[in-house]
Amino acid sequence: MINLMLMLLEIVTCYIVLTLIYRKYEKEGIYLYAIIATILASIMCLKHIAIMEINIPLGLGVTTSIIIGGNILTQKYGKEAIKNYLLLIFISSIFVNGFLNMSTMLINSKYVLESNEAYNIIFNYNLGIEIALLVSLLIAVFVSSNLYYLLKRIQNKIIISNIFSILIVEFIENIVYVFIAYLLEFSTIEIALCIVFRYIVKVIMGIIGTIPIIIVSKYSDKE
Numbered sequence: 337m338i339n340l341m342l343m344l345l346e347i348v349t350c351y352i353v354l355t356l357i358y359r360k361y362e363k364e365g366i367y368l369y370a371i372i373a374t375i376l377a378s379i380m381c382l383k384h385i386a387i388m389e390i391n392i393p394l395g396l397g398v399t400t401s402i403i404i405g406g407n408i409l410t411q412k413y414g415k416e417a418i419k420n421y422l423l424l425i426f427i428s429s430i431f432v433n434g435f436l437n438m439s440t441m442l443i444n445s446k447y448v449l450e451s452n453e454a455y456n457i458i459f460n461y462n463l464g465i466e467i468a469l470l471v472s473l474l475i476a477v478f479v480s481s482n483l484y485y486l487l488k489r490i491q492n493k494i495i496i497s498n499i500f501s502i503l504i505v506e507f508i509e510n511i512v513y514v515f516i517a518y519l520l521e522f523s524t525i526e527i528a529l530c531i532v533f534r535y536i537v538k539v540i541m542g543i544i545g546t547i548p549i550i551i552v553s554k555y556s557d558k559e
Contacts, residue, residue: 347397347541355548374428404545406477418481429470468516476509502542510535
């Protein structure tokens with residue numbers, strides 16, 4: 337239960353920060369958030385927690401908020417703004433993962449040996465997880481933006497556009513992430529449970545993300 341409560345706190349915090357940073361800096365604020373959130377997600381995904389005996393990585397709220405950030409850009413600035421958004425996610429991920437993994441190759445000091453070894457294990461133990469995060473996140477943001485834009489043109493309703501795009505995108509994102517990250521480590525049943533549970537959690541988080549999109553839209557309309 338405590339894990340679920342902390343995950344809820346994570347997503348609420350992400351959406352509050354996302355909303356506030358947009359109100360302060362608008363498009364550039366969303367770009368800045370993408371950089372910060374991608375760095376956080378790249379580190380958080382290296383830790384796993386168990387909910388109802390199902391292993392899932394941390395950072396689900398952070399990655400979901402990145403997708404919602406892309407939907408906000410699409411809502412206010414169209415699909416063209418997503419190109420820079422995707423580029424910033426890619427560069428941020430390569431930057432943080434490259435430096436963290438490169439730092440594990442440096443020769444350790446003779447002091448604080450346990451801390452040094454723990455650091456090396458954490459940031460160099462599974463490159464597959466980092467690749468899974470980057471690939472799934474780029475696909476999710478790209479597909480979500482296009483679906484959101486299409487549904488927005490058809491229905492012109494924020495709630496419908498966000499919910500339907502989240503339902504489809506999170507299904508794709510979960511399959512891509514789990515298969516790349518865990519195919520050779522988890523059993524078939526564990527992979528299936530991880531996909532289903534992770535999908536349910538992220539869909540709920542994504543639906544909650546409709547709130548900041550509405551707030552941002554109403555705020556912009558008043559300007």
